[in-house]
Amino acid sequence: MSSGSYAMEQPTSFDMEKDARAIHAGSEADPGKIALGVIIGRSSEFFDFFVYAIASVLVFPTHFFPMYDHLTGILLSFCVFSLAFIARPIGTVVFTVIDRLYGRGTKLIIALFVLGGSTAGIGFLPGYDLIGYWAVGFLVIFRLGQGFALGGAWDGLASLLALNAPKNQRGWYAMMPQLGAPIGFILASGLFAFSYASLHLEDFLTFGWRYPFFVAFAINVVALFARLRLVATGEFGSMLDRQELKPVKTSDLLRTHGMDVLIGTFTPLASFALFHLVTVFPLSWVSLYSQHEITSFLLIEMVGALICVGTIVLSGILADRIGRQRLLAIAAGVIAIFSLAAPFMLEAGEAGEEAFVLIGFAVLGLSFGQAAGAVSSHFGRVYRYSGAALTSNMAWLIGAGFAPLVALGLASTVGLGYVGLYMFSGAACTLAALALSRKLRSSDG
Template sequence: MSETVATPHFAGSPAQPGARGHTVNPTEIAIGVVIGRTSEFFDFFVFAIASVLVFPERVFPFVDPVTGVLYSFAIFALAFIARPFGTWLFMAIDRLHGKGTKLTIALFLLGTSTVVVAFLPDYQDVGAAAIWLLALFRIGQGVALGGTWDGLASLLAMNAPENQRGWWAMVPQLGAPFGLIVASGLFAFFYGFLPTEEFDAWGWQFPFFVAFAINVVALFARLRIVATPEYVRQFERRELQATRVRKTVRQYGRYIIVGAFAPLASFAMFHMVTVFPLSWVELFTKEQVTRFLIIEAVCAVIGALAIVASGMLADKYGRRNLLGVTALLIAVFSGFAPSLLAQGVAGEIIYMVFGFALLGVSFGQCSGVVASNFPRNYRYTGSAVVSDLAWLFGAGFAPFVALYLTYHLGLVAAGLYLLSGAVATMLALRYNDLLEYQE
């Protein structure tokens, strides 16, 4: 395999013919990456919102509303538990059949696992089978997410010019607010404008149908990326070749541990301003859920702008410095901000605006923060495993833990989970500095 290092082409560079003869420029690559991430996060948020508004009544009608949402959040976490298995499975498919086959299977599995939720029978019709089916569909989403990893999030940053790495690192992260905007907007429309009977009968299903369509679009966008000369060059340099997960973990476990804990502040914050506030509003306030979903969508726009700003700030002050400062600010935020949710609409808006602004700056730079520690031929698989574990530890149980603590100890206690993520990030960044110093 050739080890010739070609100079990556970024914004302003001339486009070159792709592997199949078409011309693709870096802007198209960035758009493809954003579309792919948007599809993933849209599926994520559709299931999360339904965990608050739909599943407690349809799947867990035999318990009180709070317990129903907690049970839904427990099933929600299954995808994060299943995702590392999906990475292992699809890395094997990658090695045997190539990335095109891997992405096609993964995205169709993701879309199918999402759309079949729309056909989930009620507990009153099939009993406990409804719970098992919902859990099965959620596990399917998690396995599929493990296969959608394309490695471009960290590779864009690592191969960008030295003074533009922060800018290119933030591009894939825009998929999160875009996915939330679409998901919140759809649920706000159907939940707010349909009679309750019609929403319960069919309105809640529509976002799940849309998810499958978006995944098809994302599939073609990602297959186009695989055909670009930039992607081929990275493959030739062995930066996009899949290695065995077990071997990667065994040889570079310390990098994986550091990488998994470094973005925990961002990932914990992620659910504390997206999923958890919706459950609070639905269960403990008389606030209109539709209005809050609109607030959430608007604040997601603020989050997107903050992600863009993170690129400029990281290039000016350093990525590691930015993550450290935002982790400290998130720790401060965790001490008082959750109580704002109990202060009416004004408090909710303040919480959401500042929360999304902090999230955007932090989340925009948390992808692949220690990916450069991996040797070239282990970066692709190592970064995938790091991402799986970071989402599992930082976000997978966040809605459940935050709601449980709030229900039993009050809103201030919910901030403890967020604080733990901020502390983990600061410790991981410090340990990463020590690793770099030793080497």
């Protein structure tokens, strides 16, 4: 029996999506509704992301790696942290097949429940003192599960938002999905700061750190229903019917848009590297080498994230005035300059550490605000859905997956100056990718 006839005989989420679209036929998927769904979805994903990242510094070194010194424990935690980014592109490829065969609703439900289940599972894990290396093994499995699920959680709403944006406001709508990152960070940092400040250290390390992981599961369930509700709208369905936002085979995507995938992977490198260098890395540096109190530093980072919200919004305004590519190039140049000053800030005590975070978040927002739009802008409509998902996850792997591990390893062994050099290399990659993109577009024209 052919796969086509099998798909016709077996009930899939395609049928449910069509029924839901019929029910909501009068509901228009206007940009405002889509933007709300995108922000909710991205905020939930980044909340999961940062809950794990913060715990990698504050909890996991003593909970899973107590046999090592604190620096080695954090480095090992960052090694496990990186596994999710390796699993993300794999998840994208696998869930693309699920999407093509069984529908977007089925894919989203599986992906988000695997994500939430893996996150909640980490919250239940006993430590090394109770089950030994089994604890580390389960942590690795759940972390791979998080990354695998995130690779499949792409719902296409960001692409739908871009396609529905007025031509003179594409930068404005492109920045909206990016707001999920600072919002998720604020929520995760706030929960950890409250728990850390409210409990004795022993209680925090025993049970206090687990609550954010359980909250993450609940948020994922809410986000799932919000996103499925938008998938069922009439306009979204009509775009699917015109094959503008349908999954395509990865082999077809790479054959048609291989160079665009490569350029899109390296274009946001400056932003994605800086992303971890102002969130996860400074928290690890402060916990090891600074007298800065953890709760107050988390609050400073939350202020930085609020500043990031403002500069992400500003990026939307600027991109519509000067162009997205030009803004990304300018932001990469600013990141390169910031990389030269960063080591001096981190060596300047508490005031310098705070300045590094606040300035870093401000710069991050200008670049990160347009990073997602740059990744997907060169794909044709038929390939945009799958192309944006694969390229984004490849960019996260190369640009951000190993950033905390590399930065802390360099800072602890050869000095903070090499962290600045690492940051500078990300800016250079972005500028090179933008230059190659312009060259290819001009030759095509």
